[in-house]
Amino acid sequence: MVFSSIPFLYYFLPVVLFCYFLVPRRLKNGILLIASFFFYSCGEPRFVFLLFFSGVFNYWIGKKIEKGRSTFRKRWFLFSLLVNFGMLFFFKYYFFVPSNFSKIFPGVLPYFRPILPIGISFFTFQAVSYVTDIYRKKQTSAKTVFSFLTYLSFFPQLIAGPIVRYETISAELSNRKETIEDISKGIRRFVVGLSKKVLLADVLGAFSATLKSFSPTVLGYWVQALANTFQLYFDFSGYSDMAIGLGLVFGFHFLENFNYPLIASTITDFWRRWHISLSSWFRDYVYIPLGGSRVKPMRHIFNILVVWACTGFWHGASWNFLLWGMYFAFFLILEKTILAKWISKHPKITRIVTIPILLVSFVLFNETDLSKLGTILQGMFFLDHLPFLHSELLFYLKDAAVLLFFSCLFATPIVPFVKKWLSKRKMGLSILSVLEVVFPFVFFFLSTMYLIDSTFQPFLYFRF
Amino acid sequence: MKDKIIVFGFGFLFLFFFFYSLLDTDVSVSFSERRTLAQKPVFSSSRFWDGSYFESWNSYLSDQFPFRDWFREKKTEVSSRIYGMNLHHGAYVTKDAIYELEPSLSISSLTHFTNLLKEVESTYFPHRSVFYAVIPDKNYYLEEEIPKLDYDKLYQEVRNQLPPNFQEISLQDSLQLESYYRTDLHWRQEKLGNVVKKIQKDMGLPSSSFPTIEKTCQPFYGSYYSKGGGMVSPDKLVYLTSDSIRVTKVYNYEKEENRFVYEEEDLNHVDAYDIYLGGATPLLVLENPHSISDRELILFRDSFGSSLAPLLLDSYQKITMIDLRYIHSSLLGQLLLIDFSSSNQDILFLYGVSIVNQSFTLK
Incomplete structure (x- = not known):
């Protein structure tokens, strides 16, 4: 079950909300726990036990680490990493290693592709951050296994993030207050996310799929890269908005996961704005432990390469993701070394240059077939003797012109800008109040229309 | 006030659609789409464990959603008006023909x-x-x-x-x-x-x-x-x-x-x-x-x-x-x-x- 579906919006969510607000405070976490496991079992009934095991195991090992003597603490901690990453490796990466090995030595290693449990990358990273924080004595362990399971399986962030750390919501797990302001804010945030996903990402996805179906042109490849970039952004940030909104409805305050990344001035800036919970996870649990930037230059470069290889592979067991990570590492190293001074003096130029760099990055991200990837990149850079455009492309571009315009518009902070502008004016405040009430209903209905008529509704971040 | 309207408005919306769909009778065929609509799924443990039971519920609840045809019709109209799109589901739609x-x-x-x-x-x-x-x-x-x-x-x-x-x-x-x-x-x-x-x-x-x-x-x-x-x-x-x-x-x-x-x-x-x-x-x-x-x-x-x-x-x-x-x-x-x-x-x-x-x- 995904958030942007009729069963979730009109059946699951109302029932959960009704039960949640009906029961006394001490039973509320119980409702969330039951709802979360039901939610997970709707998509992956087979792996409910895996989620349960992960919760119980990490709670148990957290206690062991917290109470153990110094030598044992380290052993328990390393054991927890072994189990958590072992589980992730088996389900997500097991196929990758022997399948590539067998390309060189056919038939030597038997291999199979395990079914990937939905959201395993997210809940494993949450669990690892939990035990690591306890090991570092930054965080005390959860009071009860029940409370930890509620955290780990909490359905708003279970299958597609953001990666919520235990420290962010530990206090709210035991003591929170749901206010009408927060619920209203949560609903509005949820509708924003739903609209991004349904009214923009899915329509862009269908447009991009159409572009793929006819003969390639240089401009066609670039437009497709643009459409894919917007699709991924609105899909994933929309899901994060929905998660944050749902969290607010239940009284939890998650951290932001996106901050208009497509207007970034540099690649470094982009990664401060895109999937913030993932990049900060790698910063805190990989980059800084490796020494971060306070090391010799060559070691710094090594640290960046390690972090970005991991970031790439986190997204999937495929060479293109590694390439994607290395591509960003290359630009980040450039920005931190040779170009550091130049960038600080030319912010406008770097902002313009960042856009095509990002578009190419999402070509790497989207195409798992390396030979096709090569063809696309050659086509994009005039190396394949393709026509620049043809009439068919113009027809489709004309049809999607408004969609692309809206996508550009909503990838920028236009909404907060307009809100700020209106709030400074006398009439503006009244208009804003009306719009803030009307828009959630209008966009919720629009999204419902699209969902009912939908044939194209991929969820891009499911595979992670 | 604004927050109360939103919270209670959505509460009413959810309740209305939830109870309406409970009381509404299921439809078996959509002639306008030329297909049979999903019916209430039958439980079996094998279907539960392989996930197809919940998938069937998804299809059933989506297919039997109240005012489904109206929503579908309005979507195309809205899509044409907002996005100015003539392409819908791979077809070119004008006001006269598809x-x-x-x-x-x-x-x-x-x-x-x-x-x-x-x-x-x-x-x-x-x-x-x-x-x-x-x-x-x-x-x-x-x-x-x-x-x-x-x-x-x-x-x-x-x-x-x-x-x-x-x-x-x-x-x-x-x-x-x-x-x-x-x-x-x-x-x-x-x-x-x-x-x-x-x-x-x-x-x-x-x-x-x-x-x-x-x-x-x-x-x-x-x-x-x-x-x-x-x-x-x-x-x-x-x-x-x-x-x-x-x-x-x-x-x-x-x-x-x-x-x-x-x-x-x-x-x-x-x-x-x-x-x-x-x-x-x-x-x-x-x-x-x-x-x-x-x-x-x-x-x-x-x-x-x-x-x-x-x-x-x-x-x-x-x-x-x-x-x-x-x-x-x-x-x-x-x-x-x-x-x-x-x-x-x-x-x-x-x-x-x-x-x-x-x-x-x-x-």
């Missing part, structure tokens, strides 16, 4: 098509004079600039690849945009007067009177209708009848049953176009006992042939209709029902452009 966008011209498909025709000819009626016609789709007649097949190249390729004993019947000038349904790919039977005349003329048949008795079915939801989401009103389906058509007996080889050209219960099928000879089937034999002609027609055809064949009944005593999508050409010789050796026999291959351009369905 056009399926054909994929690019496939030379390999054309070659497969012509090879198949040559193989059938050389196997069953070598060196005899045969006729063929490729029916243009309605995009051919649309003046607006949409991506279209390269029709000239298509016709030229087919012409070049077939041997001289294949005589082309060019139908492009006998049809116009109005000859097609607005919400379907097919031609309208009542608009085929010129097509019948052209076929009769090119095949050397005496002209016959065009049936004038019209029976109608309305609304007719064509196969593209759902793509237009209600922006384009449904069609009216007309089926023409005459004395010859009324008395003609039709034998359906697949179902092993006799029927008439039109069985009105076929109008209740999800696709009302099935009124023409009962819809898709591999082999039909039409026999007109009142025919003054002793000629016989072997018609290799797709669904376009279903509405045309009844109009040729005055010219033939017997029409054998073969659909190579549903029967392999190598099996035709084994069927006693078909006799290719008759001397007073005409052979006609009649296929729409979309089948010719995606001919790998023909066997």
